[in-house]
Amino acid sequence: MKRHRLFGPGAAALLLAACSAPASTGAPGETTPGAKTPNIVFVLTDDLATNLVPYMPHVKELQRDGTSFSDYFVTDSLCCPSRSSILTGKYPHSTGVFTNNGDDGGYGAYNRNGNERDCYGPALQKAGYRTGFMGKYLNGYLPADKHGTDKPYVPPGWDEWDVAGNGYPEFNFGLNENGKVVKYGHDPEDYLTDVVSKKATSFIDSSAAAKKPFVLELATFAPHGPSTPAPRDAEDFPGLKAPRTPAYDKPSEPAPKWQSGLGPLSADEQRSIDGKFAKRARSVQAVDDMIGRVRDELKAKGLADNTYIVFSSDNGFHMGEHRLRPGKQTPYDTDIRVPLVVAGPGVAAGKEISQPAANVDLSPTFQELAGVKPGGAADGASLAPLLHGEQVTDWRRAVLIEHHRPASKKDDPDAAPDSSGNPPSYEAVRTPNALWVEYADGEREYYDTERDPDEQHNRASSLSKTQQTVLHETLTDLQKCEGSEACAKAGQ
Known part of the structure; x- marks a missing residue:
């Protein structure tokens, strides 16, 4: 089908011929020489x-x-669906994980749908890697559950497993340490991020002693609420306020129906937002310290020059933008665009890559960096060619965002009242210069993010029928795609 430019001659097209470099289709776990x-x-x-x-x-x-x-997006701005995509390289419609709990979400859905076998951990372990996972796994994973085994369950593919369930308070948690649950209290040394940090350096030391390559995921609970900082950081950033962006306390025009009824932020609400932002900034200081300690340990063991360090988040967080009370789950950049930073062998220093990337790309990237041929299950594509400076002329232009509004449940740490302005279920396409959203209730949103980076001017009604058809058909193709090659073609 012929593609139509949405802003006339000379303007960037929303949908260009998109074909990401397909992942290798060799057997998973095979290594390539190098x-x-x-x-x-x-x-x-x-x-x-x-x-x-x-x-x-x-x-x-x-x-x-x-x-x-600069354009790295998550496939859903909600914890468990996003983390499932990170682990497997698959979109939510492929993992079957759309929410944090219930029949279509949480660790239960992830496990039932067979996603553990497609995680990058088992693939790298099979290739001779020592594999470690520490911190937060998936919503609904309970450290003491045995899942039909004779001890607290450790998923396949992980040599070192130190994972908490409800670690959000950062104290008084249980940690599944390789099949044995260890209880931690409320002393300063029990602070969860610091516990993970110490275990991380120990894992690096033992891997160096064994002379084995390793992959280590350090998944923190911070800065998720209640955003408890380490005691040493509790007084940091006095007077810090949340950023007042052009979208702060200002709805888009015209705003979708799910935002109707949201009045201006009151003075009390703005003070609360500022207080929460300061707590979030304090809570990531221990995460930042951990990164510093890990890098120092790699240098001390002579491993720094041969180790990739990757930093990211499962989703973003809005704090007053679009007049929304603090939360996530929206298709806006506050929630779906997050940092992705990579340093390591062959990766340029101080460089920024503008090609659209997504969390479904991480698993195939880790496998290619490790010299492992992905098994073809991933919907994403390896970022390794971009990281190593290769000229990739046929990289994708469209990323799929999928969100099913979760039912409000007491045990969901991301549950929020209707008054906070949570969106209904939606599917969306994000490109370098535009956002198109289709809500389950029939509403549509379209933002020219090149001209309107704060997503304040909803131009869906100004698009021609032909333009809307192009967008809808591309979204439909992406919703149905399975596998890296098919998903690469879906945006064409």
């Missing part, structure tokens, strides 16, 4: 928005030493 096998450390934060990076000096140092992706 240079010295690298290590990978992946730091994944929880609910960290881009506006917290300025308060993280070690992350800023990582940006100077490595490459950042």
Whole structure:
């Protein structure tokens, strides 16, 4: 079908011929010959928005030493669906994980749908990697559950497993340490992020002693609410306020129906937003410290030059933008665009990559960096060619966003009252210069993000029928795609 430019001659087209470099289709776990096998450390934060990076000096140092992706998006701005996509490289419609719990979400859906076998951990373990996972796994995973085994369950593919369930308060949690639940209290040394940090350096030490390559995911609960900082950071940033962007306390025009009834932020609400933002900034100081300690340990063991360090978040977080009370789950950039920073062998320092990337790309990227041929299950594509400076002329232009509004449940840490302005279910397409959203109730949103980066002017009604048809058909194709090659073609 012929593609139509949405803003006339000379303007950037929303949908260009899109074909991302397909992942290799060899058997999973096969390795390809090459240079010295690298290590990978992946730091994944929880609910960290881009506006917290300025308060993280070690992350800023990582940006100077490595490459950042300016257009990196998550497939759903909700914890469990996003994390499932990260682990497997698959869109929510492929993982079957759309919410944090219930029949279509949480660890239960992830496990029932067979996603654990498609996670990058088992693939790298099979290739000879020592694999470690620490911190937060998936919503609904309980450290003491045995899942039909004779001890607390450890998913296949992980040599070192130190994972909490309800670690959000950062104290008084249980940690599944390789099949044994260990209880932690409320002393300063029990602070969860610091516990993970110490275990991470120990894992690096033991891997170096064993002379084995390793992959280590450090998945923090911070800065997710209640955003408890380490005691040493509790007084940091006095008087800090949330950013007042052009979208702060200002709805888009015309706003969708789900935002109707949201009045201006009151003075009390704005004070609350500022207080929460300051707590979030304090809570990531321990995460930043952990990154510094890990990098120091890699240098001390002579591994720094052969280790990729990856930093990102499962989703962003809005705090007053679009007149929305604090939360996530929307298709706006506050929630779906998050940091992705990579430093390591062959990765340029201080570089920014503008090609659209997504969390479905991480699993195939880790596998290619490790010299492992992905098994073809991933919907995403490896970012390795972009990271290593290769000229990729046929990279994708469209990323799929899928969101099913979760039912309100007491045990969902992301549950929010209707008054907060949560959206209904939607599907969306994000390109370098536009956002198209189709809500389950029939409403549509379209933003020219090149001219309107704060997404304040909803131009859906101004699009021609032909333009809307192009967008709808592209979205439909992406919703049905399975596998890297099919998903690459879906945006064409």
